Amino acid sequence: MKLSRRTLLAATGAAVTLSGCGLDASPAQSGELLRSKAKLPQPFTVPLPIPPVKKPTSPGRYRVVQRKASLEILPGLKTEVLGYDGLFPGPTFDVRSGQTTVVEQVNELDVPTALHLHGGHTPAASDGWPLDLLMPAGMQHDHSGHHDMNMQGGVMTTGSRTYTYPNTQRAATLWYHDHRMDYTAPQVYRGLFGLHLIRDEEEDRLPLPHGDREIPLVIADRAFAEDGSFLYPAAKDGPGVESAYMEGVVADVTLVNGAPWPVHEVDAVRYRLRILNAANARRYELAFDRGPATFVQIGSDGGLLGAPVEHETLVIAPAERFDVIVDFSPYKPGDEVTVVNRLDNNAPVLRFKVTRQASDDSSIPAKLSTYQAIEAPTGVVKRQWRFRRGNAGSHQGWTINGMVFDPVNTQAQVKLGQYEIWSFVTDVHHPVHVHLAPFQVLSRRGRQPGPYDGGWKDTVDVKPAEIVEVLVKFTAHKGKYLIHCHNLEHEDMAMMAAFETI
Secondary structure (H helix, E strand, C coil): CCCCCHHHHHHHHHHHHHHCCCCCCCCCCCCCCCCCCCCCCCCCCEECCCCCCCCCCCCCCCEEEEEEHHHHHHHCCCCEEEEECCCCCCCEEEECCCCCCEEEEECCCCEEEEEECCCCCCCHCCCCCCCCCCCCCCCCCCCCCCCCCCCCCCCCCEEEEEEEEECCCCEHHHHHHHCCCCCCCCCHHHCEEEEEEEEEEECCCCCCCCCCHHHEEEEEEECCCCCCCCCCEEECCCCCCCCCHCCCECEEEEECCCCCCEEEEEEEEEEEEEEEEEECCCCCEECCCCCCCHHHHHHHEEEEEEEEEEEEEEEEEECCCEEEEEECCCCCCCEEEEEEEHCCCCCEEEEEEEEEEECCCCCCCCCCCCCCCCCCCCEEEEEEEEEEECCCCCCCEECCCEECCCCCCCEEEEEECCCEEEEEEEECCCCEEEECCCCCEEEECCCCCCCCCCCCCCCEEEECCEEEEEEEECCCCEEEEEEECCCCHHHHHCEEEEEEEE
């Protein structure tokens, strides 16, 4: 794929500028800080909540009501959320591999929605195409107020919509969230997200921590107005954000499972932590403030690794998931261990309080799964996807291959059942997400994958002025799908592209 002189100069300039700032070689934020006006609590005064597991209405069938709710997120204040079942985050789906789940979504909000199962191997009709809108009962919508884009190509339903998930994939930590075109960022920010866990027999056989010792950690940042409502810098004249926040919205309150800087009591044993970065734009480099605890990674976006990998810190971009084991047995009752974010001057995230000694029948096997890296076949189709700032019609936005999102015209046709090598090329930081199929990272800048690239991924953190190559193969489902940046402000400002599986 040839680069124009203008594109080449832009990429070269970005590389020089970012290298001079020190951003080229280390993790960095992409966004502008949004500060709260509300009185904020002291860290570690709020207990860590655990999202409830969703119960089926009958085997394999579920009903979720999207509705507003007034919740106490900051102590003493009420925050209106848009919530699946009125929860923040939404309920956790805990399902089995190969067993289809059918979810009826009922929209009782005052805005359209579109639901995406992130990481799901899902038929196109249930994938959450951004114009397959679920309208609130009685609401008419003519797409006015959207960006200057071709608005054809969606299927609208009113009141309720049924999504079908075959779950024909390995055990993994997935998540679901709103995917409405141009408005994903504010609707996820206000609460439309939750976990979807898939389990299988391979995972069942492992002696991993389970029950109360398996803890989801959904990390996100938010800012609050003085009255406790969410602060979000929505554009005044249409979709997207104010121009000052085009890089992304980074807020000053860290929430874990919907609670600000929470605390959680643990026994002096091993715990399994399923970590999701559900922030709009913020990256985290998680670390413990005191040893000897480390993160032993057992899984990635798409399920178990072949063997465990130990990390002193975890760098997690928006939408990435890390499945890790943490061993608290070296600590004594009364000890406190704090998780901090090294990308934010060691700002607190959450704290664990060790309360007692206890027996522990768990272990971390040297071999976790049948996963193994695949060598790229010769002669495969290669595609390049360039993520750049650019003109999005009447305003500045973000583009892929120099184009804004077009829901009618696809940028690629991909044959099912065949491997392809895709290259992601960036100007600044972009967490790149591919719908439908997981991929394996082959290289960064022509060298080995990074320390956090192992396993099957569906989102990869691509650093400024970097090229990441991945190996991908789509199977089973024909239709239109998406590749996009998962910095949600970038996505809403047109950084999506459609491809079709054939």
